[in-house]
Structures are given as structure tokens and as C-alpha cells.
Amino acid sequence: MTFPELDTHRLWLTELQPDDECSLFNLFSNPDVVEYYDLEVFHQPEQASALIDLFKTRYKEQLGIRWAIRLKGAGEGGLIGTCGFNSWSSKMRNAVIGYDLLPEFWGKGYASEAVRAISLAAFSGQLSCGPLHRIQADTVVGNEASEALLRKLGFKDEGPRRGAGCWKNSFHDLRCFGLLSTEFRHG
DSSP, X not given: OOOOOEXXXXXXXXXXXXXXHHHHHHHHTOTTTTTTSSSOOOOSHXXXXXXXXXXXXXXXXXSOEEEEEEETTOSGGXXXXXXXXXXXXXXXXXXXXXXXXOGGGTTSSHHHHHHHHHHHHHHTTOSTTOOOSEEEEEEETTOHHHHHHHHHTTOEEEEEEEEEEEETTEEEEEEEEEEETTTOOOO
């Protein structure tokens, strides 16, 4: 099965490759990137390699998909982050979305551009899971930048879920956002 690559005005969304290990390590070894993430800060490059393998396996087994976000015109692969569906259900026609960027690319609209592109692909049936009806995002309460991005793209705030996440030795309240295919704005 061919991995679907997506093209936007400023970005290429492609499959993560072994050559991305250093860039992915740089991303996930940054405490600012993983502050609200259910992932510990990476300390070894091998952790990035294992994550690439995990993403490849999840796609092969049709459990989810993760793209490399690459900046057009940038050298060395141009990887500035990742985005994708942490899980999806063809039967229920829904998915849970996630995304991350290197801090030097925050506030420039890249995450919005990438999330819009993968949402369009999912709702229009371009992915192997078939056309989705709902995309869900869960943010740690207080992650205002992520909440603003989701609202900008039309996700509806469906409220907090107390103690719904547990990582880094703490329970976290999560705010649930949902977007239905009938609500999605393409432009």
C-alpha cells in the first residue's frame, strides 16, 4: 500500500524515513515540544529511530498514520514537525489527530496548514481508512496555542474530561475537540 503524500502551498507531508532520525530526535528532545505531550523528552537518537519504526508499523497495520511535515525549499529534508492520526477506525469512520512542530516554526501557520491538509484528505476519502466523518483532538487543558489552532480550523470544543490522561507520573485533564465532515471548511 502506497503511503499518501500531500502537498500544500508551503509544505510537503511525506512518510518519515530512516534519514529523518536526527531531525526527529531534535524535535522530541526539545522540552518545549513535549511539554503537553504523552511522551518523555528523548535522550538517545535511537528513540527517534524506534518512533519512526512505530509509525511505519501502525500504518502497515492500518491503525493510524503519521506524516513528516517538510518545509518546501528547505535543505536536509526540511523536517519541521509531524502530524497525523494517532488512531483511526474505518468502522466508526473517526480518527484522533496529533501534531507537533519545532518551536522556531510556531506561530507561522504551518501546523494549521498541515492539519487542514490531512483533514481534507481524511474527509474526502483519500486515505486507506476510507472517508472519515469525525476527527477528534485532545489537548491538555491550558495548551492555549493548540486550542486556538483547532478552533481556527472549525473544531468544536466539546469540553474537558477530568483526569483522562496519565503520563509523566501525573494525571491530566484533557479538553476534547471534534470536527465533523459536514462542518469542515476547505479554505
